[in-house]
Amino acid sequence: MSNIPDIASKDGGALSMGGPGPRHVAIIMDGNGRWAQARGRPRLFGHHAGAKRIREVVEACPKLGIEYLTIFAFSTENWKRTQTEVAGLMSLFRRYISKEMTALATKNVRVRFIGDRLKLDEKLVKLMDNLEVETEGNDGTHLTVALNYGGRDEVARATKRLARDVAEGQLNPEDVNEETLPRYLDTHVLPDPDLVIRTSGEARISNFLLWQSAYAEYEFIDTLWPDFTAAELGRLCRKFGRRDRRFGKVKT
Template sequence: MAAKDITGTAPSHVAIIMDGNGRWATSRGWPRLVGHRRGAERVRGIVEAAPGLGIRYLTLYAFSTENWKRSTEEVIGLMTIFARYIQSEAERLSAEGVRLRFIGGRERLDKKLQKLMAGIEERTAGNDRLHLTVAINYGGRDELSRAAQRIARDVAAGKLSADEVDEDALADRLDTHDLPDPDLVIRTSGETRISNYLLWQSAYAEYEFTDTLWPDFTPAELGSILSRFHGRERRYGGALQA
């Protein structure tokens, strides 16, 4: 791919691994779910600030395929928080021009939660000011496996030939098939792992790791990270231009 310099431009698509809710709470002597509730509240401020910072697509990692290993109490509590978020934010997101979508496997989620998810997706489908995507029961490897299964079924059905299986064919069958790849991936809490998040889509994304726990992550810090992004030259494998 030819060299591409977008220095000085804002990232159109920012993906965030919202980490540190539990540690934020336990460091204060509170139950982990208190941290998750505070983290959900933090989402509102970041979503409100995103359009003014030049962000058109915001993708948030809320619950991974591996998070089912947590205690039953925490998992049930998280699912309750997700449902309450959808119910409490539906009106505001719709009024502010935010389109909300979800990625990840839904079959393991509670039927009532699935209905709420489908309802707010339909309600906000016409919005275009900010495209907010929330990853629930999502894992990059799981997503790729499901995409490969779709390709296998299409080949078996004669809808796709083996020679037509390429990068585009796989990308078209990902959960994010109608979204641009992220320009910037941010992880809070001081961890420096990508934790199975958007593995395919982030091949050329820039990364930022901050020690700030998610409940303390502010729009001001997001703005500072975007300022650093502006100074980066993204070459996508090409050579630096003289």
């Protein structure tokens, strides 16, 4: 894509400016509704525009050295929106998975979904399950979609599974530590995010990847999600590469 900055090294692992770029980027895709309202259109128009933006961002990842991309599509709190908007979003998810994500799968993208599927309709869950199976052999960009996801809900569900294993004698309570719980999280097969981006000017994390982002770098940008581009993603990756990430250590 011509608008992707040429900032990745030949091996895709390091940026030409600064240190290594982020291996795992997570994005809170915010601002669809405001983008539509600013144009005098209904909120769902903005959601459709935002869905189209995902492909450009996913296709930019290999050149930027990003192996894992996680996007926040629908939170456990989003059920509080109007019935019309929720129904429209669910229809959009079904259509998007059937078309756009299937197209991405042909480009060696590995698709996963995280979140509680029990509240989602059967047709949508079947589409999600099928796409995961169809792409499980792909070894390109790992795209994870958080759908009916909340960080607190995820930790609560993980804790229930952990407690069940303790009750059944499969896990010794004395062996539970900060390395144990991640094995029960939805993201147990993924590395923790290095960089979390939130669009639209809001400066909060909205219950997204609470455990996993303990040492992530954050970028809160004013761009509304439908206007977010691969070029802006590249700029944020360059900025990440210039950061001094010490993880509690002190330079000697």
